[in-house]
Amino acid sequence: MSPEQSRRSEKARQAIIEAAFAICAELGFTATTIEAVAARAGVGKATIYRWWPSKAAILLEGVEARRDAAVGYPDTGDVMADLATQAANVMQLFDSEFGTIWRGLVAAAQTEDVAAEGVRRILRDSIDECVARLAKARDEGQIRRDLDLELVVALVHGPIHQTWLLGTRPVHPAFVRAVLQALKPSLQTPPACHEAGT
Amino acid sequence: MSPEQSRRSEKARQAIIEAAFAICAELGFTATTIEAVAARAGVGKATIYRWWPSKAAILLEGVEARRDAAVGYPDTGDVMADLATQAANVMQLFDSEFGTIWRGLVAAAQTEDVAAEGVRRILRDSIDECVARLAKARDEGQIRRDLDLELVVALVHGPIHQTWLLGTRPVHPAFVRAVLQALKPSLQTPPACHEAGT
Amino acid sequence: MSPEQSRRSEKARQAIIEAAFAICAELGFTATTIEAVAARAGVGKATIYRWWPSKAAILLEGVEARRDAAVGYPDTGDVMADLATQAANVMQLFDSEFGTIWRGLVAAAQTEDVAAEGVRRILRDSIDECVARLAKARDEGQIRRDLDLELVVALVHGPIHQTWLLGTRPVHPAFVRAVLQALKPSLQTPPACHEAGT
Amino acid sequence: MSPEQSRRSEKARQAIIEAAFAICAELGFTATTIEAVAARAGVGKATIYRWWPSKAAILLEGVEARRDAAVGYPDTGDVMADLATQAANVMQLFDSEFGTIWRGLVAAAQTEDVAAEGVRRILRDSIDECVARLAKARDEGQIRRDLDLELVVALVHGPIHQTWLLGTRPVHPAFVRAVLQALKPSLQTPPACHEAGT
DNA sequence: TACTAATCGAGACGGTACGTCCAGTCTTGGG
DNA sequence: CCCAAGACTGGACGTACCGTCTCGATTAGTA
Numbered sequence: 001m002s003p004e005q006s007r008r009s010e011k012a013r014q015a016i017i018e019a020a021f022a023i024c025a026e027l028g029f030t031a032t033t034i035e036a037v038a039a040r041a042g043v044g045k046a047t048i049y050r051w052w053p054s055k056a057a058i059l060l061e062g063v064e065a066r067r068d069a070a071v072g073y074p075d076t077g078d079v080m081a082d083l084a085t086q087a088a089n090v091m092q093l094f095d096s097e098f099g100t101i102w103r104g105l106v107a108a109a110q111t112e113d114v115a116a117e118g119v120r121r122i123l124r125d126s127i128d129e130c131v132a133r134l135a136k137a138r139d140e141g142q143i144r145r146d147l148d149l150e151l152v153v154a155l156v157h158g159p160i161h162q163t164w165l166l167g168t169r170p171v172h173p174a175f176v177r178a179v180l181q182a183l184k185p186s187l188q189t190p191p192a193c194h195e196a197g198t
Numbered sequence: 199m200s201p202e203q204s205r206r207s208e209k210a211r212q213a214i215i216e217a218a219f220a221i222c223a224e225l226g227f228t229a230t231t232i233e234a235v236a237a238r239a240g241v242g243k244a245t246i247y248r249w250w251p252s253k254a255a256i257l258l259e260g261v262e263a264r265r266d267a268a269v270g271y272p273d274t275g276d277v278m279a280d281l282a283t284q285a286a287n288v289m290q291l292f293d294s295e296f297g298t299i300w301r302g303l304v305a306a307a308q309t310e311d312v313a314a315e316g317v318r319r320i321l322r323d324s325i326d327e328c329v330a331r332l333a334k335a336r337d338e339g340q341i342r343r344d345l346d347l348e349l350v351v352a353l354v355h356g357p358i359h360q361t362w363l364l365g366t367r368p369v370h371p372a373f374v375r376a377v378l379q380a381l382k383p384s385l386q387t388p389p390a391c392h393e394a395g396t
Numbered sequence: 397m398s399p400e401q402s403r404r405s406e407k408a409r410q411a412i413i414e415a416a417f418a419i420c421a422e423l424g425f426t427a428t429t430i431e432a433v434a435a436r437a438g439v440g441k442a443t444i445y446r447w448w449p450s451k452a453a454i455l456l457e458g459v460e461a462r463r464d465a466a467v468g469y470p471d472t473g474d475v476m477a478d479l480a481t482q483a484a485n486v487m488q489l490f491d492s493e494f495g496t497i498w499r500g501l502v503a504a505a506q507t508e509d510v511a512a513e514g515v516r517r518i519l520r521d522s523i524d525e526c527v528a529r530l531a532k533a534r535d536e537g538q539i540r541r542d543l544d545l546e547l548v549v550a551l552v553h554g555p556i557h558q559t560w561l562l563g564t565r566p567v568h569p570a571f572v573r574a575v576l577q578a579l580k581p582s583l584q585t586p587p588a589c590h591e592a593g594t
Numbered sequence: 595m596s597p598e599q600s601r602r603s604e605k606a607r608q609a610i611i612e613a614a615f616a617i618c619a620e621l622g623f624t625a626t627t628i629e630a631v632a633a634r635a636g637v638g639k640a641t642i643y644r645w646w647p648s649k650a651a652i653l654l655e656g657v658e659a660r661r662d663a664a665v666g667y668p669d670t671g672d673v674m675a676d677l678a679t680q681a682a683n684v685m686q687l688f689d690s691e692f693g694t695i696w697r698g699l700v701a702a703a704q705t706e707d708v709a710a711e712g713v714r715r716i717l718r719d720s721i722d723e724c725v726a727r728l729a730k731a732r733d734e735g736q737i738r739r740d741l742d743l744e745l746v747v748a749l750v751h752g753p754i755h756q757t758w759l760l761g762t763r764p765v766h767p768a769f770v771r772a773v774l775q776a777l778k779p780s781l782q783t784p785p786a787c788h789e790a791g792t
Numbered sequence: 793t794a795c796t797a798a799t800c801g802a803g804a805c806g807g808t809a810c811g812t813c814c815a816g817t818c819t820t821g822g823g
Numbered sequence: 824c825c826c827a828a829g830a831c832t833g834g835a836c837g838t839a840c841c842g843t844c845t846c847g848a849t850t851a852g853t854a
Contacts, residue, residue: 007804007846030309035835044806049837103308109364110305111228116365123366150367151357151376159349159356165363166307167314168321169348178349185383205825233814242827247816403820403830426705431809440832445811503704505760506697507624512761519762546763547753547772555745555752561759562703563710564717565744578745581779601798601851629840638801643842 003050015041016048017062024059025097029104032059056108059101060118067125079137080187083130084180087160088173094164106165127153143187155183206249213239214246215260222257223295227302230257254306257299258316265323277335278385281328282378285358286371292362304363325351341385353381399446411437412444413458420455421493425500428455452504455497456514463521475533476583479526480576483556484569490560502561523549539583551579602645609635610642611656618653619691623698626653650702653695654712661719673731674781677724678774681754682767688758700759721747737781749777 019041024032032055038045052058071089074082094102108115130153137143143152159179164171217239222230230253236243250256269287272280292300306313329347336343341350357377362369415437420428428451434441448454467485470478490498504511526549533539539548555575560567613635618626626649632639646652665683668676688696702709724747731737737746753773758765 003804007802009805009845012805028309033835034837038806042806044804044808045837046807046839047805050804106364107305107308110301111226120365123364127366147380148376151380154357154361154366155353155377155380158358158360159352162356162360162363163352165360166304166321167318168325168352178346179353182345182349182353182384183381185388186380190383207826210826231814232816236827240827242829243816244818244828245826248825399830403828405819405831408831424705429809430811434832438832440830440834441811442813442833443831446830499704502760503701506701507622516761519760523762543776544772547776550753550757550762551749551773551776554754554756555748558752558756558759559748561756562700562717563714564721564748574742574745575749578741578749578780581784582776586779601800603800603850606800627840628842632802636801638799638803639842640802640844641800644799 008051009047012041012043012047013051016043016052017058017065019043020055020058021062021097021101024101024104028100029107032104053114054108054112056105056112056115057118059105060115060122063101063105063122064118067122070126073129073133075133075136077140079133079142080180080184082133083156084173084177086130087157087176087180091160091164091171091173091176103165126157130157141189144189147187152187155186156180207245210239210241210245211249214241214250215256215263217241218253218256219260219295219299222299222302226298227305230302251312252306252310254303254310254313255316257303258313258320261299261303261320262316265320268324271327271331273331273334275338277331277340278378278382280331281354282371282375284328285355285374285378289358289362289369289371289374301363324355328355339387342387345385350385353384354378404447405443408437408439408443409447412439412448413454413461415439416451416454417458417493417497420497420500424496425503428500449510450504450508452501452508452511453514455501456511456518459497459501459518460514463518466522469525469529471529471532473536475529475538476576476580478529479552480569480573482526483553483572483576487556487560487567487569487572499561522553526553537585540585543583548583551582552576603641606635606637606641607645610637610646611652611659613637614649614652615656615691615695618695618698622694623701626698647708648702648706650699650706650709651712653699654709654716657695657699657716658712661716664720667723667727669727669730671734673727673736674774674778676727677750678767678771680724681751681770681774685754685758685765685767685770697759720751724751735783738783741781746781749780750774 016037019037020032023036023040027036034045034048034055037043037055037058038048048058052061071086071093073086076082076085093099105115105119109119110116127150131149134143134147134149134152138145138147138149156179160171160176163169163175169175214235217235218230221234221238225234232243232246232253235241235253235256236246246256250259269284269291271284274280274283291297303313303317307317308314325348328351332341332345332347332350335341336345336347354377358369358374361367361373367373412433415433416428419432419436423432430441430444430451433439433451433454434444444454448457467482467489469482472478472481489495501511501515505515506512523546527545530539530543530545530548534541534543534545552575556567556572559565559571565571610631613631614626617630617634621630628639628642628649631637631649631652632642642652646655665680665687667680670676670679687693699709699713703713704710721744725743728737728741728743728746732739732741732743750773754765754770757763757769763769
């Protein structure tokens with residue numbers, strides 16, 4: 001984003017992002033070439049290269065712009081249930097064309113620094129959101145006080161996201177629930193023993 | 199691997215895999231083109247295309263061949279410690295050029311079916327190995343009897359591998375230990391309460 | 397023409413030259429882009445760049461190949477008439493699409509060394525041919541013995557070619573004859589004076 | 595030059611022409627792009643396109659403006675010597691950066707009508723000047739009365755200019771003199787025969 | 793002297809072609 | 824029949840310019 005933003009054409013910017021999303025959704029990340037995006041957006045290639053360093057950066061900008069429409073955490077009073085709900089919602093979102101886009105971004109992040117930074121930026125927001133929900137739950141006494149909340153985020157989303165990314169098994173809502181169920185002892189305040197013996 | 203294997207040149211096969219590894223380690227996955235591999239291996243491009251469908255397949259074959267030299271699980275009698283040791287060893291391995299190769303394979307797996315299958319095949323082996331170690335620990339009473347062991351593998355390696363892949367934070371041995379420590383209540387047989395209030 | 401000629405595809409070579417000629421004839425030298433030639437010839441651009449440094453070089457090769465079909469000098473016994481005939485024939489040839497191609501080559505020769513050399517090579521042949529005809533005429537006593545024949549070529553063709561190139565006036569056969577007519581005293585052996593006085 | 599001239603910035607006009615000359619002299623005609631000229635002149639591209647149809651038109655305007663400083667014909671009383679002197683001076687001028695510019699204009703004239711007209715306009719002036727000198731010589735009886743003077747201009751300058759343009763041989767003063775020397779019999783009034791034999 | 797309309801600089805825009813790189817296929821000659 | 828070598832078609836790359844356009848900021852001529 002080197003040149004001044006002032007003279008930039010908002011119309012072109014949106015057309016490019018929308019074209020990139022459409023092509024990626026329809027034909028996949030590999031077919032999402034700068035050339036195809038330019039053609040579909042009715043835009044010169046130079047206009048893309050002027051403002052974005054790679055196709056991943058375009059998709060990244062689109063994803064970040066849609067963050068408001070992102071999947072938030074409900075607050076029913078039961079954190080474990082809320083975490084499960086949100087994770088299941090994310091997985092459902094990933095079943096749509098958005099999954100293709102996110103896979104592409106993760107792939108790009110493995111070899112491009114710009115993409116890696118963008119992906120981290122997005123994840124940072126997601127983590128912060130999750131941490132906020134967990135902090136509330138901690139204040140309510142639903143989870144242990146001594147937990148590193150960012151670590152908890154990793155414990156919860158790591159297994160789910162990883163399983164989805166690497167396809168080691170299908171990620172259905174039941175799997176999400178199983179993960180959360182298994183993690184309960186690690187997260188929840190251990191119940192006091194009221195009776196001695198057994 | 200369509201044609202007959204009998205006529206195949208073992209020398210060429212090894213040279214190709216080694217060249218692919220070397221280029222990927224030195225110049226990265228993106229620069230690991232079939233053309234470059236052929237040149238470095240002193241091999242015709244057709245020879246590569248005859249036996250492998252993509253560059254990811256070459257690296258995959260190399261990785262699978264090196265599985266014997268892979269990171270196994272120690273058995274000190276303490277599963278949690280052993281899991282931590284193995285995970286830390288893997289992370290150390292990923293700090294080397296092998297990390298670059300694995301990142302490339304994961305990236306390829308997001309868009310190519312062949313790569314995805316290959317990655318899953320490798321992960322399956324790793325999971326099985328881990329499950330075996332966990333089964334032993336379960337038999338020894340170190341972990342709960344009611345656990346789905348494959349789920350446990352996800353719980354343990356998901357957070358670690360995911361954090362490494364997406365770079366959301368540095369993955370040092372301390373982080374690995376923290377993950378395992380946090381997971382203890384979920385995995386271990388809950389201690390009987392001997393006294394009220396503990 | 398860097399790589400070995402042996403593996404070169406003769407079919408591609410001819411298709412490229414013919415495409416370049418056709419496009420130049422139909423659409424002009426400016427529209428004769430490498431891209432258009434490749435498309436018309438059904439050839440990859442790389443194949444063109446592998447063997448020719450510029451579009452001028454392609455046309456040049458075509459022109460040199462067609463030299464056999466070139467405009468030669470008749471030998472009726474009258475040099476001046478023969479020179480006029482040949483020059484008029486050349487001008488007629490230049491009225492066809494070949495004129496467009498030659499103009500393009502001359503233009504390219506003003507800014508590109510490769511084109512300049514090629515044009516000079518072609519002109520050298522033409523000059524030699526003309527010199528040969530002149531030498532014969534000189535031996536027959538039709539033109540002065542003391543003339544530098546290459547200079548004569550310049551005297552004859554310079555005015556004609558130059559007038560055509562720069563378009564300072566239309567170059568009809570009458571003009572060609574006028575040039576030759578005016579040059580007669582300079583070329584022909586001066587008649588001896590048979591009578592003293594006036 | 596469509597819009598009103600009154601509002602035109604004389605400063606910009608001169609800066610553009612000077613920039614075009616400078617770039618053409620330093621980097622050649624090919625590198626003389628509108629973009630480069632605009633940048634060097636510190637001028638918007640639109641300002642150039644508003645007043646000139648092409649880069650050749652800019653150089654043309656500069657060349658025409660410098661015509662006063664052009665190479666005129668001396669009048670020593672000996673036409674042949676004067677023609678040789680002027681031609682030699684032109685060739686010397688062409689050895690400078692002006693030669694590069696003129697070559698560029700001739701090249702452009704092969705494919706662009708505007709350039710062709712401009713070149714013809716300039717040549718017309720040169721021809722007229724030469725014709726004027728020849729007319730004077732004719733009135734003085736130095737050259738034949740029956741000559742078409744414009745044809746004479748072609749006979750004199752055609753060989754020289756053509757040889758320079760196409761580079762068929764180096765154009766030194768000696769060459770210029772040789773051309774004029776060879777043309778003498780065609781131009782000069784034939785001397786009466788005073789004695790037989792001679 | 794203030795108004796106002798055209799020109800100015802700057803540079804983004806949609807395009808076209810550039811010359812390069814690589815994919816994946818095909819051809820040639822040698823073992 | 825496999826191999827090394829590498830030319831082939833094809834397509835995307837990222838760049839350079841083209842000629843058009845839209846922006847304030849001058850800057851002339853007019854009121």
